[in-house]
Amino acid sequence: MQDNRISDAVIHRLPRYYRYLSELETAGIERISSSRMSHEMNLNASQIRRDLNCFGGFGQQGYGYQVTRLKQEIMRILGIGSTYRVVIVGVGNIGQALLKYRHFTDEGYHIIAVFDSDPQLIGRDLGNITIRSMNELAGFVKENKVDIGIISVPKAYAQKTADELVSLGVKGIWNFAPVDVEVRRGVSVENVHLSDSLYILSYHMRDKSENN
């Protein structure tokens, strides 16, 4: 199993396979052909076969893929289902939305603390978690071996927050501030740019209106 050879493009398609296979599993479907996947996922069938071959062939000619086995292998590669200790820094709308979206917890991403600098928010309960002061961040992160820090602070504080989390030993930064934060080698970061998909949407709208 040589995960390192998997290209970035394939990695970025894996979450989609994971979501699709999860739906099949929920629907009680045990086997799936690449041609049906191709039709339902709107991806080229040979692309699907190439993608899935990257991490071992789970398909048999004329027999299809085993849904649960393939899903579990994709989860293993993505690291879904391992246990992560997660904190959220910045409890604005995005921070609160992520906290409420409990699906993450089922997948192993446990939000164990949330922090904000606003005295109006500190001490308040959100769900069953109490908003802590930023003054507690360093102590908490070190003591609780936090794996992932979610950054949802204003743009101007994002890099500083990332630097602090990394210096405290956090290995992954999931950043929602609208700026790319940078981290040192050995640490991972995903900068989420919500507006990118809005631009893609308007591209497709323009494209369709011109070709009608």
Added chain:
Amino acid sequence: MQDNRISDAVIHRLPRYYRYLSELETAGIERISSSRMSHEMNLNASQIRRDLNCFGGFGQQGYGYQVTRLKQEIMRILGIGSTYRVVIVGVGNIGQALLKYRHFTDEGYHIIAVFDSDPQLIGRDLGNITIRSMNELAGFVKENKVDIGIISVPKAYAQKTADELVSLGVKGIWNFAPVDVEVRRGVSVENVHLSDSLYILSYHMRDKSENN
């Protein structure tokens, strides 16, 4: 200019070029070489040259790209800077976060109304916009020629909301409910899956910890 030949992979990189070129422009930089872009964007230089050649060569050998001209061309292709009339359906945390993120407005995406079914929310002001009842949706969308509908309702209502918006003439759906909504031919949809980038993050974390 043959936009139709641009591959999906290139389209998905364009927002990133757009963000990068905007930063250069703000910094007063007029020309940029593909090798410097390569270094700063962490993309292969020949990849960059191929991407940018897809929509006309703006670079000259040894001279680099004209930042503003290239940015404007990418904006034109993505449809940024045109005027879009946008409504938000569902004013939970994500809906509120998008409403507050005023950057969209500067780029032509004008949020002209927001809707919710919660009687506690209807009539309340958010920023300088009043939350309307879902009962007003049909009348409003038809009267105001809405281009884009943002869906941030619970998962169970997402497809129904998309169907209604499309039947009222909306041509683009930007969906934040954690389910893929489907639309008829001629309409565009972007389904945003926030957790996908969390999975990619945990992939990279696992990958780095295994290779250390």
